[in-house]
Amino acid sequence: MVLALYWLPSLAWATEPALQLHGFASQALVWTSDNRFFGDSPDGSLDFTELGLNGSWRADPRLLLATQVLVRRAGEMSDATPWLDYALADATLVSAPTHRIGLRMGRIKNPIGLYNETRDVPFTRPGIFLPQVVYFDRVRNMMLASDGLMFYGERYTDLGTFSATLGAGLPLLDANVEWNYLLDDHDGELEPEHPVPLLSLWYADPAERLRLGLSGAAMHSRFDPGSEAAIGAGNLDIRYWLVSAQYNAANWTLAGEYAHILIDWRHFRPEADRHHAIQTGWYLQAAYRLSPAIELMLRYEEGDADRRLGDLHLHCPASDHSRIWVLGTRWDLGRRLMLRLEYQRHHGGFTLSYRENPPGDGVVEDWDLFAAQISLRF
Amino acid sequence: MxxxxxxxxxxxxxxxxxxxxxxxxxxxxxxDAQVLIAHAAVEVDHLTQNEARRYLMMRVPRWPDGHAVRVFVLPDEHVLHRRFVTGVLGLYPYQLRRVWDRLLFSGTGQVPITVTSPHELVRSVASTPGALGYADAPPPGFEVRIIEVR
Known part of the structure; x- marks a missing residue:
């Protein structure tokens, strides 16, 4: 499919500057020595496919309308059902030489960390997979986007640009959230109790060599059990904080992020009325550009969960930690085609989906991952 | 002797x-003679380097007179693009690509229009109201505004 698209003429319209249409497609091959990751990876999985089409129209210099449809297949975590990735109106309220203020309305990608807004676009990721200890693909929808409002502001000074985004919106909860935080796809509905507040603060020096960020969101949700549910009604609250840093040099880009996630369960079990756990994850990453077309990447990741979920009489996660070394390469073949290869050495299974690796199956602690990906943009 | x-x-x-x-x-x-050029009707004759960066990063949707800013660029690997971005803006081309990709794929902005040759770039800037681009030198034969970057 990716290669077929390559032979199509460019679909990016430039004749009418106010309207822009673009897109991307990718196909990956994933092999793991043990454990399942994006499909039946021990046998070699092709179940990681991404396809996106987006359009934007500048109706007025101060008003932008934009939407993107995404088709994503990711093992058992995501089938290829087309999905409205974002659909928003962006109004610039004030634009001056020293500052800019605006408002976004609709389905908006959450501006969390260095990569979340464009996490499904292979060209914007540092590797085939984002660092899973921070950007969980096993529970991606929770932090992916919000249906709501976001105010943003930028202040330009001689020291650099200070930006802030403040918003509130309903998260897009799906079965993966239940699998990850209630450890099963229970009979019943997990719904957000009210719009999730979201905050994002960034600093960048004038030449954007250094970028520093702090992002956070607090989700409150309620589970209403069906008649078959093994757990009672309860509340699931998740507070997510992410600290980010990036340094850009001519040939090097260094990046690091630290995530702190506080999870609070209430009322699911009469015998364990309240329980909380803390998850942490961090990574350090270096990318070196051998030439404008070839890039090498090295990353170390650590993630830790709280095993005391057993106190809730839920299934205990098979693995509560991950230590991961990642080595990757990117090769841009012209403006539209990109090839990637990646090797990961894992100790632990914190990043694995419980949906793909049911708790009863057990997790092999030391395992390897090889992946290759071809991506196209237009 | x-x-x-x-x-x-x-x-x-x-x-x-x-x-x-x-x-x-x-x-x-x-x-280092690359110059920032704009449509002849644009009423700006100089920008600081930081202001020029913001225009190229698509953070400025309107000119002071209210017209929409339309940015034209050459492909990332084009030698004139690389010289302009590093020499005049003091940035690396990959940084601009990253900024543009974030706008494009998050729906929070539009990206510059890429043309294939310096001649086409100058022609597009000369013929598009509100256009902004660059050239190797003040282009003869086209009516464009040269914007000094200080």
Missing amino acids: TPLASRRAPRLRPSAKSLICSLLLIWMASV
Whole structure:
């Protein structure tokens, strides 16, 4: 499919500057020595496919309308059902030489960390997979986007640009959230109790060599059990904080992020009325550009969960930690085609989906991952 | 003869040095002569480097007169694009690509229109109201505004 698209003429319209249409497609091959990751990876999985089409129209210099449809297949975590990735109106309220203020309305990608807004676009990721200890693909929808409002502001000074985004919106909860935080796809509905507040603060020096960020969101949700549910009604609250840093040099880009996630369960079990756990994850990453077309990447990741979920009489996660070394390469073949290869050495299974690796199956602690990906943009 | 030669030599050396320096300066000037250009009706004749960066990063949707800003660029790998981005803006081309990709794939902005040749770039800027682009030198034969970057 990716290669077929390559032979199509460019679909990016430039004749009418106010309207822009673009897109991307990718196909990956994933092999793991043990454990399942994006499909039946021990046998070699092709179940990681991404396809996106987006359009934007500048109706007025101060008003932008934009939407993107995404088709994503990711093992058992995501089938290829087309999905409205974002659909928003962006109004610039004030634009001056020293500052800019605006408002976004609709389905908006959450501006969390260095990569979340464009996490499904292979060209914007540092590797085939984002660092899973921070950007969980096993529970991606929770932090992916919000249906709501976001105010943003930028202040330009001689020291650099200070930006802030403040918003509130309903998260897009799906079965993966239940699998990850209630450890099963229970009979019943997990719904957000009210719009999730979201905050994002960034600093960048004038030449954007250094970028520093702090992002956070607090989700409150309620589970209403069906008649078959093994757990009672309860509340699931998740507070997510992410600290980010990036340094850009001519040939090097260094990046690091630290995530702190506080999870609070209430009322699911009469015998364990309240329980909380803390998850942490961090990574350090270096990318070196051998030439404008070839890039090498090295990353170390650590993630830790709280095993005391057993106190809730839920299934205990098979693995509560991950230590991961990642080595990757990117090769841009012209403006539209990109090839990637990646090797990961894992100790632990914190990043694995419980949906793909049911708790009863057990997790092999030391395992390897090889992946290759071809991506196209237009 | 010897004293004369030794007297001449010091006079010649600075001349040779200044000639080399002049040639070097001319060469550097020719290398760094890229200019920011805009549609002739744009009423801006100078920008600071930081302001120019913000226009190219698509953070400025309107000119001071209210017209929409339309940015035209060459492909990332084009030598003129690389020279302009590093020499005039003080950025690396991959940084601009990253900023543009974030806007494009998050729906929070539009990206510059990429044209294939310097000639097409100048022609597009000259014929599109509100257009902004760059050239290797003030382009002869086209009516565009040169914006000084200070």
